[in-house]
Amino acid sequence: MSDETMTIIIDGVEVAAQPGQTILEAADQAGVYIPRLCYHPDLPPGGHCRLCTVKVNGRPASSCTFPASDGLVIENDTEELNAFRRTIVEMLFVEGNHHCPSCEASGDCELQAMAYRLGLLTPTLPYLRQPRQLDASHKDVYIDRDRCILCGRCSRASKVEDGKTVFGFEGRGIHKRIAVDGAKGLSDTDMSVADEAARICPTGCLRVKREGYRVPVGQRTYDHTPIGSDIEHKKATR
Amino acid sequence: MAKPLVATAPFTGCFGCHMSLLDIDDRILELADLVEFDKSPINDIKTFSRPVDVGLLEGGISNDENVEWLREFRKNCKVLVAVGQCALTGGVPAMRNTVPLKECLEEAYLNGPTVVDGCIPNDPDIPILLDKVYPCHEVVKIDYFLPGCPPSADTLWAALTALLTGKDVGLPYELIKYD
């Protein structure tokens, strides 16, 4: 351990943190799972979804953007915060048009997995039922905006990993949508199936064509183990 | 003590949730010992004759007849359980919810590629379609939700036996599924 190591306290447990780490990164390293959707370890944090909200010294803050500093006292796995997270997940479900039984991502989808982990039996907020545009113009990749949660992972991956600007947000508030840099849709961009962005989407929105339903039910990512288990497993085996 | 009464309803679904109930294999004998069935397509009893303890609802609410029967179920059942994605969210039939009803009917009965001499059916005996397919809880109060398409036989068994013996219906991780 370097002299620089700091200590933060998450749910009463001391966790080591290095300078430059966010709360979420320090927690991950220590095997403490903080729920998240828009964060991806290969990308800079976006701070969009607020699922990773924890209380830092009593005040709510998104842990994927909040720098760790010595002595922070953090609440994470509390009923209050998990209820708040369940509501966010519900809102994402009722804002979009999510038909899990017919979705290729089902079983591997991080939104669905988060609902399972948080014990959400079904959303009961009123459904918005707004039509959203499908883009199947590209030969290898499609966008089904019914399933978009506006996490921005695709646009960050396109910029940071692929050195392109295929995706971006358009509009504000309830009208916000994921847009592509091409007048005729995705086929009109320099998107390639080999791009990191092609496989970064947490849901069934941005998907590679002809890959669906290959893994049988019962063997998919979240069929038996909750999302976050890989991180929690680190603690168990330390 | 009289056995608890169970009624089941098929609304706008595929009957898969009812099939899943039959899929509990030999536990069906145990179930027959535990409960008596009132109104249900399983025994073809058509109307409620007495107050029922548990109503199991399959399917979303897509027409006037569904609404009427769902309200009957609420009136006659102490506890209502929505079973399966169609009842919980509208499910696959709710894929029409982002398309105006007129367009849906025209596509199905007038403009579809296999339609010959089409006309939109309007026989008075046919239930009138609602503008959208609604989940059961948007029409009446629902007491419990069992997700899945269909919920597995294990989910149904765990929930039913818990309900009938007055225990908590806490579903373990592996039984909460939206597909």
Ligand code: SF4
């Ligand atoms: S994207 Fe996820 S939550 Fe949405 S329909 Fe597909 S599996 Fe369900």
Ligand code: SF4
């Ligand atoms: S397409 Fe996928 S990755 Fe992009 S914003 Fe929508 S949900 Fe996120």
Ligand code: SF4
């Ligand atoms: S939830 Fe699935 S199995 Fe049940 S009625 Fe609907 S489509 Fe059929």
Ligand code: FES
């Ligand atoms: S993971 Fe932190 S805001 Fe989305």
